[in-house]
Amino acid sequence: MRARVRRACSALRQIVAAGGGKHRPHRDEVTVPVATLLRPREATVNDLAYCPAEQRQTLHAFLALGGRVCWTCRTHTMHGPLKSTPEQGGAE
Template sequence: MKPLRALRQIVAPAGRHRPRRVEETVPVAVLMRPEEAMVNDLGWCPAEQRETLHAFLRTGGRVCWTCRWKTDHDPLKSASAPGGAE
């Protein structure tokens, strides 16, 4: 056996010269968390023709929790204007 190879076998046995990759495990609850939903509230669903629970989206629009119908509108603001509604 060559001296250099013997030294390599001591430092990294079985030919493992590179460190093993460690993958980070992400919990399922974090993966399933909605990133764009701001709030849930009642809203008019045009598909069902009645008020149902909706997820209001940060990017604008809302999604009905019953039938999954998406209604588009402008993005919601976190605070109303000082003079009242715009």
């Protein structure tokens, strides 16, 4: 019975003060919220485009550095980076 209580207290102490043991350095990092970690940094816009794997129009995430990812099958298709303005004489 005492061994169980000792193990339970030890487990609780490890949860409360994790990283402060003899063999593990104490963690002083800043905790980052999950919402910040999951925020997309490269995707700029969602739009319909032709998916070569699905062989039809599907919703894609267009990436700022070039390429797009199909939301249905996650196929990555490469193309040049997106531009916010058309090139000179491109929209005539």
